[in-house]
Amino acid sequence: MDQKDIKFRCHGVQVYYGDTHAIKDVDVDIEDKTVTAFIGPSGCGKSTFLRCLNRMNDTIASCRVEGDIRLDDEDIYHRDVDPVQLRAKVGMVFQKPNPFPKSIYDNVAYGPKIHGLAKNKAGLDEIVEKSLRRAALWDEVKDRLDTPGTGLSGGQQQRLCIARAVATEPEVLLMDEPCSALDPIATAQVEELIDELKQRFSVVIVTHSMQQAARVSQKTAFFHLGNLVEYDDTNSIFTNPQDPRTESYITGRIG
Amino acid sequence: MPVIWIIVAVLAIAGAGYILGRQRALARAGGDRRELHSLPSYYGSNVALKVAVPSFLLLIAWMIVQPFVVENAVSGMIPQSEIDEGSSLGLVMAEVRRAATGLENAVAQGVITEDFARNARADITDITQRLKDAGQIVTSDITQTILHAAQRYRLLSATGDMMMAIAVLLVALAGALWGLRESVPLFRARNAVERVMRAILVAAASVAILTTLGIVLSLIFNTIEFFRLYPAWDFFTGTNWAPSFSGRGGSSELGVLPLLWGTFYISLIALLVAVPIGLFSAIYLSEYASKHVRSIAKPMIEVLAGIPTIVYGLFALLTVGPLLLAVFGKEGLGWMQAGTAVMTAGLVMGVMLIPFVSSLSDDIINSVPQALRDGSFGLGATKSETIRQVVLPAALPGIVGAILLAASRAIGETMIVVLGAGAAARLSLNPFEAMTTVTAKIVSQLTGDADFASPEALVAFALGMTLFVITLGLNVLALYIVRKYREQYE
Numbered sequence: 249m250d251q252k253d254i255k256f257r258c259h260g261v262q263v264y265y266g267d268t269h270a271i272k273d274v275d276v277d278i279e280d281k282t283v284t285a286f287i288g289p290s291g292c293g294k295s296t297f298l299r300c301l302n303r304m305n306d307t308i309a310s311c312r313v314e315g316d317i318r319l320d321d322e323d324i325y326h327r328d329v330d331p332v333q334l335r336a337k338v339g340m341v342f343q344k345p346n347p348f349p350k351s352i353y354d355n356v357a358y359g360p361k362i363h364g365l366a367k368n369k370a371g372l373d374e375i376v377e378k379s380l381r382r383a384a385l386w387d388e389v390k391d392r393l394d395t396p397g398t399g400l401s402g403g404q405q406q407r408l409c410i411a412r413a414v415a416t417e418p419e420v421l422l423m424d425e426p427c428s429a430l431d432p433i434a435t436a437q438v439e440e441l442i443d444e445l446k447q448r449f450s451v452v453i454v455t456h457s458m459q460q461a462a463r464v465s466q467k468t469a470f471f472h473l474g475n476l477v478e479y480d481d482t483n484s485i486f487t488n489p490q491d492p493r494t495e496s497y498i499t500g501r502i503g
Numbered sequence: 504m505p506v507i508w509i510i511v512a513v514l515a516i517a518g519a520g521y522i523l524g525r526q527r528a529l530a531r532a533g534g535d536r537r538e539l540h541s542l543p544s545y546y547g548s549n550v551a552l553k554v555a556v557p558s559f560l561l562l563i564a565w566m567i568v569q570p571f572v573v574e575n576a577v578s579g580m581i582p583q584s585e586i587d588e589g590s591s592l593g594l595v596m597a598e599v600r601r602a603a604t605g606l607e608n609a610v611a612q613g614v615i616t617e618d619f620a621r622n623a624r625a626d627i628t629d630i631t632q633r634l635k636d637a638g639q640i641v642t643s644d645i646t647q648t649i650l651h652a653a654q655r656y657r658l659l660s661a662t663g664d665m666m667m668a669i670a671v672l673l674v675a676l677a678g679a680l681w682g683l684r685e686s687v688p689l690f691r692a693r694n695a696v697e698r699v700m701r702a703i704l705v706a707a708a709s710v711a712i713l714t715t716l717g718i719v720l721s722l723i724f725n726t727i728e729f730f731r732l733y734p735a736w737d738f739f740t741g742t743n744w745a746p747s748f749s750g751r752g753g754s755s756e757l758g759v760l761p762l763l764w765g766t767f768y769i770s771l772i773a774l775l776v777a778v779p780i781g782l783f784s785a786i787y788l789s790e791y792a793s794k795h796v797r798s799i800a801k802p803m804i805e806v807l808a809g810i811p812t813i814v815y816g817l818f819a820l821l822t823v824g825p826l827l828l829a830v831f832g833k834e835g836l837g838w839m840q841a842g843t844a845v846m847t848a849g850l851v852m853g854v855m856l857i858p859f860v861s862s863l864s865d866d867i868i869n870s871v872p873q874a875l876r877d878g879s880f881g882l883g884a885t886k887s888e889t890i891r892q893v894v895l896p897a898a899l900p901g902i903v904g905a906i907l908l909a910a911s912r913a914i915g916e917t918m919i920v921v922l923g924a925g926a927a928a929r930l931s932l933n934p935f936e937a938m939t940t941v942t943a944k945i946v947s948q949l950t951g952d953a954d955f956a957s958p959e960a961l962v963a964f965a966l967g968m969t970l971f972v973i974t975l976g977l978n979v980l981a982l983y984i985v986r987k988y989r990e991q992y993e
């Protein structure tokens with residue numbers, strides 16, 4: 249594999265929730281234009297680490313992050329960095345779908361409006377349509393864009409959240425189990441989207457499905473009890489794991 | 504036998520019933536509690552409830568009915584001729600009751616003997632004197648008829664009390680027997696107790712509902728009575744409020760509009776003060792304040808809600824009024840004549856409402872799921888963008904509900920108005936003029952010495968009814984909105 253640029257450089261990351269030590273000394277480099285998968289048993293800290301990358305943990309009072317995380321060689325936890333600006337660059341799709349209690353259209357238009365991405369109404373319409381198409385939702389909702397986003401089914405809501413995140417044109421997209429509520433068809437569509445997104449930016453995806461990790465990602469990180477056990481090319485991880493814990497997990501013996 | 508002893512006796516029977524029922528059920532099961540359908544204590548409770556519930560119900564019913572029966576029987580003894588000019592049977596009967604109580608107490612004190620109290624031929628002046636000596640209140644001199652009636656009253660009451668005691672105790676014993684007979688292993692005591700418990704709870708709920716119903720009915724009847732004396736059209740469309748003070752003048756003008764306008768105007772100013780301040784402090788407390796600040800500031804704001812409104816009234820009268828007068832009065836801008844004005848009452852009432860708006864809004868804003876905020880932050884929105892575009896719209900219906908509840912408080916408020924806004928009913932746009940509200944006028948119409956049957960007094964009920972309908976409407980609307988909002992996240 250050719251050497252790609254490094255998007256995120258993380259070194260010695262520690263995360264504490266009060267006294268709980270949730271992430272223990274993690275070093276990881278996330279490449280640009282690559283899909284990186286985080287796998288590991290429930291509660292091992294995948295979401296926690298993902299939320300460090302766009303400083304979403306700032307909203308949790310008890311949470312403390314230590315160590316060095318650099319985006320394009322800039323320390324994102326430096327006091328001069330505006331987390332709001334950062335999150336515009338590093339978008340996120342959450343584990344549970346959380347559409348705003350607004351219309352479908354306004355849900356998708358929310359980010360573009362805040363960041364002034366569209367010149368006029370027509371431009372906004374275009375962004376909304378494009379984003380919904382990329383999230384494989386357009387055909388289902390094109391006739392009811394002004395109905396509330398909360399009225400959609402769980403899987404549709406999740407795709408709406410993906411469309412919402414894609415609409416702001418982030419450089420990095422963090423996806424926390426985006427397919428856990430989706431049927432196989434929608435899952436395939438989202439995976440297609442991820443594949444397309446990686447042409448332009450890097451995607452980090454948390455997943456509980458080994459097959460999905462193997463299908464969509466080029467790099468895989470295996471977390472266990474807050475430690476990053478192994479991080480390598482997806483191929484190597486699944487064919488030739490170095491750590492016995494990784495092997496047990498991907499063959500289904502721990503987790 | 505005094506009522507307290509009856510109660511004690513019933514409770515004792517119930518207690519004994521509990522123990523016996525428990526024992527009997529156990530004994531019938533051969534001492535093996537697994538043979539019983541329910542736990543032994545349920546058998547005991549079943550007996551105790553069967554003793555207590557019917558006998559207490561009978562006791563209450565008897566105590567309510569007996570005075571009517573006795574009164575009826577005795578009032579027949581009073582001939583029409585005995586009733587003075589300008590008096591009524593009711594007044595004479597009150598005299599009879601007083602005399603009867605006097606005799607009763609005098610006997611209890613040992614001043615007169617039982618025989619003397621019963622002596623139908625007793626000397627009236629003597630008996631009056633003795634009663635007065637015994638410290639009993641006897642207003643006019645007792646006549647022969649009244650004495651006889653009083654003696655009969657005593658006799659009937661005593662018999663009634665005796666019969667009541669016997670009846671209640673019999674019912675209690677019958678209940679005990681009934682419950683004990685049921686205490687066999689196959690009897691489903693647990694279900695029986697469950698049913699009685701449900702009945703008790705239903706009864707408690709009914710009391711609350713019936714009371715509300717009673718209040719509404721009394722309002723309605725008196726309102727109808729008022730509209731018989733005073734045309735409804737004039738009441739609802741009259742722009743002048745000028746009750747005549749004699750109370751029998753019939754020349755009163757009782758138009759509700761100036762009062763409604765005063766109520767509306769003062770409430771409006773109060774809400775203009777309370778809604779922004781309350782809402783902003785709620786937003787600060789729930790979104791920006793640190794845990795520490797919140798734990799201090801929230802209780803402090805809520806202390807405002809605990810201040811009695813009369814204290815707010817004093818604050819309006821003694822502090823806010825003079826302050827406003829200094830700025831807008833003759834020395835200042837010259838818009839204000841006196842310290843009591845719509846503005847004074849409105850501002851103070853606004854302060855009173857702040858904790859309502861803020862603490863309800865705070866709860867509502869807090870119940871907006873964190874996931875929504877995260878979603879907005881995750882798209883690169885700032886805190887205030889998130890609040891304005893996601894949190895507040897999501898909380899809006901609930902906040903509207905909170906404001907409507909605050910409005911119905913404002914409309915019902917009295918003391919601040921009495922002390923802060925003056926007493927003049929007036930249709931005016933100047934907020935520095937004295938005005939008054941529906942509630943304040945209800946108080947002044949009923950505390951005067953007007954005859955209760957006059958329109959000047961009865962109008963209070965019509966005013967109360969108007970107010971009730973308005974606040975009920977607001978509350979229903981608020982509840983409807985709040986409930987609709989709840990469904991969104993469930």
Ligand SMILES: Nc1ncnc2c1ncn2[C@@H]1O[C@H](COP(=O)(O)OP(=O)(O)OP(=O)(O)O)[C@@H](O)[C@H]1O
Binds near residue numbers: 268292296297
């Ligand atoms: N807000 C929080 N407060 C305190 N502890 C937390 C919080 N969020 C997560 N944790 C703890 O941190 C650890 C890691 O949690 P995290 O949500 O990152 O796990 P995860 O790998 O995403 O699990 P899952 O696959 O179930 O989503 C867990 O032990 C969890 O209990």
Ligand SMILES: [Mg+2]
Binds near residue numbers: 343
């Ligand atoms: Mg997770």
